[in-house]
Amino acid sequence: MSQKPEDFFKHVISHSKEYGYIFQSSEIYDGLSAVYDYGQLGVELKKNIRDYWWKAMVQLHENIVGLDAAIFMHPTTWKASGHVDAFNDPLIDNKDSKKRYRADVLIEEHIAKIEDKITKEVEKAAKRFENFDAAVFLSTNARVKEYQDKIDAINARFKTALNDNNLEDVKQIIIDLEIVCPISGSRNWTDVRQFNLMFSTSMGSVSEDANTIYLRPETAQGIFVNYLNVQKTGRMKIPFGIAQTGKAFRNEIVARQFIFRMREFEQMEMQFFVKPGTEMEWYEYWKKARLNWHLSLDLGADKYRFHDHLKLAHYANAACDIEHNFPFGFKELEGIHSRTDFDLKQHEQFSGKKLQYFDPELNQNYVPYVVETSVGLDRLFLSILSSALKEETLEGGDTRTVLNLPPALAPYKAAVFPLVKKDGLPELAESIVKDLKFDFNIAYDEKDTVGKRYRRQDAYGTPFCITVDHQSLEDKTVTVRHRDTMIQERIAIDKLSTFLEERVSLKSLLKTL
């Protein structure tokens, strides 16, 4: 398509709405920012993607089992995971440069500058004196002490301000320290605001007794807190995995790009528990396995790439993303992280419960290491929909809009048409629908010319159209028209079920893995 990426993305969005894939939430009330609903076709596609992932992960791996943990979790969970601290960033804007900074980072950078001065003093002194003892110098030199006192004072004040949630004082610290914006060089700051990326609500009907609880910002913790339950009751032996799909919620400051970054979204995660020291092997294994899964959708190998994280999160010793080429460029689709034993250790510490595994081969206990695969279902949906949407120019200059969805994921597997709405053709067509509908989601349409109906199903992404004509009454065969090639072939009615099964079932897709 000779469209600008931006225009193509708008086309994806309008197509999604026009054909019932995605609607904006609460649209009649002007919508809710960055929240979307899945329509009648969208819910089918989403369900099929989820099913394909689930079967590929759980059904095809005897050492992976499923879980469905609640969205609400004990508040301490989020202290242990680090989300309470990490998701509470005090932010401040410079009014002149319009740049936003984390207030704590600005203050820490200021402290770092003072520390540099100390280092320089030490270096100077080291050159001047023989037998220089840095430790003695640090504790005795007046200038160094002055610097150090300054640092301690700032730290103490900042810590108090944060603990008391005293954002005015955080701003005052920045003003008192005469911190300037690196871009504009000005001290024209806004107030400090706290952005809590976790949604909270209260549990219990009596408000005084109400406990603040959070809507989970990730599904992983539900797996970690249940890891021992599953291991014991499922008699799981390491290495083993726990898979889960479900909603997570993040109060993003900026949530945009259609369903790419939503405030409410669905994750599909698998946490794989391994013996410490073997995690890199498994990390490589899952990198390959997950990329392979994406490639099986046949949307084009050039649309995927790995992006290795150079800066690792506090919990990880290796991490990468599988990125997909969205209409707005390569962006993260799935993350594969080697999370070490960080999460389980944290939960051991905060809960006081042992979360260890007894390894019969080693005859010893240990906290397993975890390799995580985490994919956004909504992002996957968007990657498939935007890769599948095509505006084709046919011979003769005609254009058609077609969704080349992987057949196994398409909302409708086939559509059945009577060529004309008389002569008993609708009755025969309906009897075919009746027969197929137990195994496949089938559409029926008898309105408008058959060509128009074909194009309508192309826009839906239906891989096959089955047309009943007068010959069908004679010899019990029908025309099957292929979505992608538009080629037609004649098939016996009693062979339809097998024909579809081979081409549109999840089984056919799973076998390619």
Next chain:
RNA sequence: GCGAAAGUAGCUCAAUUGGUAGAGCUCCAGCCUUCCAAGCUGGAGGUUGCGGGUUCGAGACCCGUCUUUCGCUCCA
């Protein structure tokens, strides 16, 4: 959150310097009976995102607000 652009029927878009809100497609009911969106007849669908202001008169101008896309920012 800052900046830019935009918001008119289900979709894509019109509407002279401010002067009666329209078209195509879609949809619905019928006619026609045709294997790739194109025939005929009729019909439905709108307080122009919302609220206020200027004006004799606002879809258009001004202010506010909501939503979307883009850039910056953020993304444990």
